[in-house]
Structure formats: C-alpha cells, structure tokens
Amino acid sequence: MxxxxxxxxxxxxxGHGKISIFLDDSGNVENAFFQVPEFRGFxxxxxxxxxxxxxxxxxxxxxxxxxAHHMASTKTLDSLFKVEPTSTAKKVRELVYNLFMFExxxxxxxxxxxxxxxxxxxxxxxxxNVIGVIKKFGVEIxxxxxxxxxxxxxxxxxxxxxPTDPIxxxxxxxxxxxxxxxxxxxxxxxxxxxxxxxFVIKTFHSVVLENESYKKMILxxxxxxxxxxxxxxDENNFVNFYDGKIRVVSxxxxxxxxxxxxxxxxxxxxxxxxxxxxxxxxxxSIGWKGFIDGDDSGIYRVAPLARLNVAxxxxxxxxxxxxxxxxxxxxxxxxxxxxxxxxxxxxxxLYAAERVKELISDKEITSDNxxxxxxxxxDEGIGVVxxxxxxxxxxxxxxxxxxxxxxxxxxxxxxxxAAICLSIKKAAESLIKNGQVSxxxxxxxxxxxxxxxxxxxxxxxxxxxxxxxIVEIYDKKKNLIKTIKRL
Amino acid sequence: xxxxxxxxxxxIRGDDGLPFYVIDELEKFYQNKNxxxxxxxxxxxxxxxxxxxxxxxxIIIDTIMSKDYKIGSVINYMYPKxxxxxxxxxxxxxxxxxxxxxxxxxxxxxxxxIEFLLININNSDLFKTGFSFDYKKSIKxxxxxxxxxxxx
Numbered sequence: 139m140x141x142x143x144x145x146x147x148x149x150x151x152x153g154h155g156k157i158s159i160f161l162d163d164s165g166n167v168e169n170a171f172f173q174v175p176e177f178r179g180f181x182x183x184x185x186x187x188x189x190x191x192x193x194x195x196x197x198x199x200x201x202x203x204x205x206a207h208h209m210a211s212t213k214t215l216d217s218l219f220k221v222e223p224t225s226t227a228k229k230v231r232e233l234v235y236n237l238f239m240f241e242x243x244x245x246x247x248x249x250x251x252x253x254x255x256x257x258x259x260x261x262x263x264x265x266x267n268v269i270g271v272i273k274k275f276g277v278e279i280x281x282x283x284x285x286x287x288x289x290x291x292x293x294x295x296x297x298x299x300x301p302t303d304p305i306x307x308x309x310x311x312x313x314x315x316x317x318x319x320x321x322x323x324x325x326x327x328x329x330x331x332x333x334x335x336x337f338v339i340k341t342f343h344s345v346v347l348e349n350e351s352y353k354k355m356i357l358x359x360x361x362x363x364x365x366x367x368x369x370x371x372d373e374n375n376f377v378n379f380y381d382g383k384i385r386v387v388s389x390x391x392x393x394x395x396x397x398x399x400x401x402x403x404x405x406x407x408x409x410x411x412x413x414x415x416x417x418x419x420x421x422x423s424i425g426w427k428g429f430i431d432g433d434d435s436g437i438y439r440v441a442p443l444a445r446l447n448v449a450x451x452x453x454x455x456x457x458x459x460x461x462x463x464x465x466x467x468x469x470x471x472x473x474x475x476x477x478x479x480x481x482x483x484x485x486x487x488l489y490a491a492e493r494v495k496e497l498i499s500d501k502e503i504t505s506d507n508x509x510x511x512x513x514x515x516x517d518e519g520i521g522v523v524x525x526x527x528x529x530x531x532x533x534x535x536x537x538x539x540x541x542x543x544x545x546x547x548x549x550x551x552x553x554x555x556a557a558i559c560l561s562i563k564k565a566a567e568s569l570i571k572n573g574q575v576s577x578x579x580x581x582x583x584x585x586x587x588x589x590x591x592x593x594x595x596x597x598x599x600x601x602x603x604x605x606x607x608i609v610e611i612y613d614k615k616k617n618l619i620k621t622i623k624r625l
Numbered sequence: 626x627x628x629x630x631x632x633x634x635x636x637i638r639g640d641d642g643l644p645f646y647v648i649d650e651l652e653k654f655y656q657n658k659n660x661x662x663x664x665x666x667x668x669x670x671x672x673x674x675x676x677x678x679x680x681x682x683x684i685i686i687d688t689i690m691s692k693d694y695k696i697g698s699v700i701n702y703m704y705p706k707x708x709x710x711x712x713x714x715x716x717x718x719x720x721x722x723x724x725x726x727x728x729x730x731x732x733x734x735x736x737x738x739i740e741f742l743l744i745n746i747n748n749s750d751l752f753k754t755g756f757s758f759d760y761k762k763s764i765k766x767x768x769x770x771x772x773x774x775x776x777x
Contacts, residue, residue, distance in 0.1 A: 183637065183752035198637050198667055249671045249727075268671075269730050280731045288675035303667065 165573025170563035205238040206525035212307025218519025219512035227311035240490040311509025331491035360568040366438040369445035376453040399522035440528030442482035447472035454492035640746035704739035
C-alpha cells in the first residue's frame with residue numbers, strides 16, 4: 139500500500155517548508171520532496187521601478203542574507219550600466235562581503251547546525267542546541283561568539299550605513315569610503331577574527347574529527363549523495379565569494395564547465411514540478427533526469443562544500459592548509475558527504491577572516507576614488523556572488539531609462555533544491571523500513587537539510603531539534619493513518 | 626532608562642510592513658527624546674542576538690497571523706508572563722523567547738522589561754507595498770499603549 143508522509147514545519151517569516159515522503163508498496167521510501175512555497179510576485183513588484191532601487195529592494199527579499207542580495211544586485215547594476223567599478227570600490231565591496239560571510243557562517247555553526255556535532259547527534263533533544271553547546275564548552279565561548287558577531291556588524295554598519303538593508307553599493311562603486319581611523323580599527327579586528335576562526339577550527343578538530351563516532355556519522359551513507367558541484371573561482375581556480383568565473387566539476391571531480399555569469403543561461407536550466415513553487419536547477423549539458431544522483435544526473439550542488447569541491451584551493455595560507463587537510467582526511471575529491479558542509483563552512487570562516495586582513499592592509503583601501511559614474515544607456519545586466527548558501531545570480535532587463543522590464547533571480551537555496559530532496563530521501567530511507575516509521579526521523583531529516591543552511595525560517599529561526607514539525611502518514615487513498623508531531 | 630523600540634517586519638511584503646510604519650510614527654512623536662532608540666529590522670531569531678544589549682526596556686512591535694483575533698487587533702504580551710508557551714509566538718517562530726533563554730544562560734544582561742505588541746494581519750506572502758486593511762485604528766492603539774508605557 140502506498141503511503142505519503144508529510145513533514146510540515148509551521149513557520150511564516152521566510153516561507154513555509156514542507157517535506158513529503160512517499161512510500162512504495164512495501165512501505166519503503168520511494169521518493170522525498172522538499173517544498174517551499176515562495177513569496178509570490180517579486181518580478182511583478184520590481185517591474186516599472188528604477189533599476190537603481192534594486193540593491194535596496196532585493197536586500198529585503200529575506201532576512202537571512204540581505205548583504206548577499208545587495209551585493210549581487212550592485213554587481214548587476216555595474217553590468218546593466220556597463221560601468222567598471224574603481225579598484226578601491228571593488229576591494230571595499232569584497233571586504234564588506236567577507237565580513238558578512240564570516241558572521242553569517244559563525245552564527246550557523248554555533249547556533250543552528252553546529253550543535254549536531256558539538257553536543258552530539260545522539261544527545262537528548264533538550265541538550266542538542268546552543269544551550270547544550272554553552273553547557274559543554276562554557277559560557278565564555280558563547281559570549282565570545284556574540285561579541286565577535288556584534289563587532290563584525292558594527293564594522294559592517296560603519297561601512298554600509300547599517301548592518302542590514304545596506305545603502306552602500308552603487309553602479310560603478312560604493313557610497314562611502316574607508317577612513318584611516320576605520321582602517322586601523324578593522325586591521326586590529328581582523329587579527330581577532332583570524333584567531334577566533336583558528337580557535338573554532340581547532341574545536342571542530344578536537345570535538346568532531348578526533349571522535350570516531352562523529353567521523354563515522356560524517357561518512358555515513360545516509361548523508362551521502364553523488365552530485366556535480368558549482369561555485370565561483372578566481373583566476374587561479376581558488377574560492378572567491380565576491381567575483382570570478384563560475385566553475386562546474388562533475389561528480390568525479392573533472393571540470394565540465396567554466397563560464398562568466400553572463401553565460402549562465404547556456405549552462406543552467408530550471409525544472410518545474412507542479413507540486414512545488416520552488417524550481418529545480420540542473421546542468422543543461424546533462425539534462426533533467428529526475429530526482430536521482432550520480433554522474434548521469436544533471437543535479438548539482440552549491441554552497442561551502444561545493445565551493446571547496448570546485449576549487450583547486452583557498453587563496454589564503456591558513457585556509458588553504460585546512461582545505462588540504464579536509465580532502466586528505468576524507469580521502470576523496472569531490473567530497474559527497476553532506477555533513478562535510480559544516481567543516482567546509484568553517485574553512486570558509488578562516489578564509490573570510492584572512493581575506494579581510496589582506497584587503498584592509500591594501501594601500502588602496504582608503505583611497506577616495508570610490509566610484510566611476512555610469513554614462514552608458516542601460517539595457518541588460520547580470521551579476522553573481524557566492525552567498526553563504528551558494529551561488530546567487532541576479533539578471534535585470536530595462537528600457538533605455540533604466541526602468542525594469544524583467545527580473546530573474548536564481549537564489550542560492552534554489553540551486554540546492556533538488557539535492558536537498560535527495561538528501562532528505564537518503565536520511566528517511568535509513569529510518570523507514572517496511573512501513574515502520576521511527577520517531578528519530580525528525581532529527582535525521584532535520585540534520586540532512588540543516589547542513590545546507592537553507593534559507594527558510596525553520597532552518598534559521600529555530601533551535602535544532604525544536605523546529606515545529608508534523609509528520610503525517612497517509613495510505614494510498616490519502617487517508618491519514620499516523621501523525622508524529624513536534625510543536 | 627534606555628529604551629529600544631524594535632519594529633520587526635518587511636516593508637515590501639504588504640501588511641508585514643506595519644511595524645515599520647509604527648516606528649516611523651513613533652520617531653516623529655519622540656524626536657526630542659534621546660533615551661529612546663528606534664530600530665527597524667527584517668531579521669529574526671538568532672540574528673537579533675546582539676540587539677538588546679544595553680537596554681533596560683525593549684518593546685517589540687511585530688505581526689502575527691491568527692484566526693483567533695480580528696484583523697488589525699493589537700495583542701500585548703509582557704515577557705516572561707504568558708509568553709513561553711503561547712501558540713502565537715510558536716507559529717510566528719521568530720525565536721526571540723529562545724534567544725532570551727540563551728542570553729540568560731550566558732549570564733548576559735537582558736532588559737528588565739520586554740514586551741510585545743503584535744498586530745494580527747492578513748497573509749503577507751505577496752511582494753507589495755501598502756496594507757490590506759484599515760490599519761489606522763491599530764496604529765492608534767499601539768501609539769496609545771507605547772505613550773502610556775514610556776510616560777511611566
């Protein structure tokens with residue numbers, strides 16, 4: 139008898155996520171789908187507005203990564219108005235962007251995804267959260283995380299006008315430069331960032347990697363799917379969050395595409411399913427083969443692990459050492475183990491800290507040459523950044539007065555949407571056998587998608603293990619036969 | 626006593642922008658009071674972890690969607706009284722209550738007075754500006770409550 143299991147997080151702010159698991163006649167998992175009804179009408183909302191408004195508008199799309207949207211939008215305006223930002227503007231933008239990545243990743247590790255590791259996946263639900271982390275590691279670490287975040291946001295506010303909903307990026311440059319006083323402050327602070335990032339990685343090594351059961355969990359097949367990977371790389375094929383070319387490597391690690399974002403339409407297509415508002419991007423050259431993994435599937439992944447998988451290394455010294463260590467320990471590249479996303483995220487924290495130091499040490503960073511005024515007639519622009527949650531593409535078309543006629547965004551979590559479905563299916567398979575559903579399914583499924591740090595409320599606003607969930611099991615005729623609730 | 630009045634919302638998501646409108650109105654009214662800070666944020670949950678630092682009183686203006694109240698109703702809760710297990714917070718899921726627990730656990734100072742003013746709104750899943758109902762009564766009620774609390 140076919141059954142449908144629905145896991146339904148009751149949330150509002152960033153979208154209403156739903157997980158449906160379909161069982162076959164034997165009561166085993168046949169398929170799993172992750173659904174996020176998106177907020178509707180964004181394109182319509184933008185049409186008829188001045189393109190220059192977009193960095194301000196798009197940063198309000200969601201409360202999770204406003205800076206990523208602001209930056210992608212700003213770069214799209216550069217492209218739209220055909221203006222090259224000044225060298226200083228590019229450096230300041232990248233500096234701001236790395237500060238953002240640093241604080242966003244840290245928050246995820248300590249407060250959202252990390253407790254799975256730091257406290258332990260087998261720990262009781264009431265301990266497997268940030269309070270459990272505080273109890274295990276002491277109050278001082280918790281305080282330090284908050285202080286680092288507070289200081290980072292203070293610097294971002296100085297640079298961008300305010301820490302969220304920035305008023306900073308403009309076509310051809312930025313609205314505000316860096317004073318010598320601010321430079322000195324950030325320079326000193328960047329040392330603290332690096333020290334803290336080193337400490338976090340050291341903690342991950344001692345708590346997670348030196349513990350055989352954690353290592354087994356990372357390498358567990360329940361958390362492994364075989365996909366292709368996509369991410370931005372610089373001219374040396376090193377990870378870069380702000381700029382570069384988009385590189386795609388196959389599930390076997392071979393480069394299969396490298397292109398400027400302006401060509402994204404030649405490489406990425408989006409599959410539409412009638413049961414979901416969210417689209418499912420795939421590699422055009424391979425095609426959409428359904429929700430399957432493997433080399434023949436067009437499904438790819440983005441975000442920290444994907445970025446490290448597509449790159450040949452990190453552009454900063456300490457992060458590069460950690461990068462090498464990760465691939466040495468996991469003995470394979472690309473790494474297909476979804477839980478390794480957490481490790482990759484920490485390597486990116488270290489990279490972001492080091493990159494901030496590099497950029498703030500640059501002599502040009504305090505130059506007042508912060509903007510080239512656009513002089514060309516706008517028509518079409520495309521921009522890209524690596525958001526914490528993956529590759530983020532903005533694409534605008536306007537009339538000759540810069541009034542928007544068409545807007546298309548491929549947001550980070552959407553790139554991972556098909557892979558998230560696959561990961562949930564894999565986790566569910568290990569807990570649903572012959573129609574028997576283990577109550578542990580809630581935690582395992584949560585862990586599977588939390589590794590991606592997806593951009594919706596249940597992943598970002600709730601304690602791990604406390605996300606409101608309802609598992610509903612239906613028979614073939616869709617009669618509700620079992621409900622597991624966590625409210 | 627330093628007070629923070631925090632509006633949580635999004636002004637391109639219809640009714641969800643109401644808290645920002647309230648903040649604008651309050652800022653006009655209290656423009657000469659330097660012991661009150663006003664803040665508009667579209668973030669929630671742990672993203673607010675450093676926002677309350679340094680305040681003795683915090684008033685959070687937010688929105689909910691509940692069938693138990695008429696659209697435009699204003700619901701006033703004082704933390705921690707009747708909040709921890711309140712289903713409206715759960716459905717809204719901003720995580721502020723959990724956040725406050727974490728701050729306590731860290732032995733960090735939390736404001737002495739924290740309260741919520743919640744406006745019951747229509748679904749705001751469309752990107753748009755403007756509001757779907759006659760919001761003036763709600764705003765008037767909120768302003769009245771806040772003026773009373775600040776005066777005290």
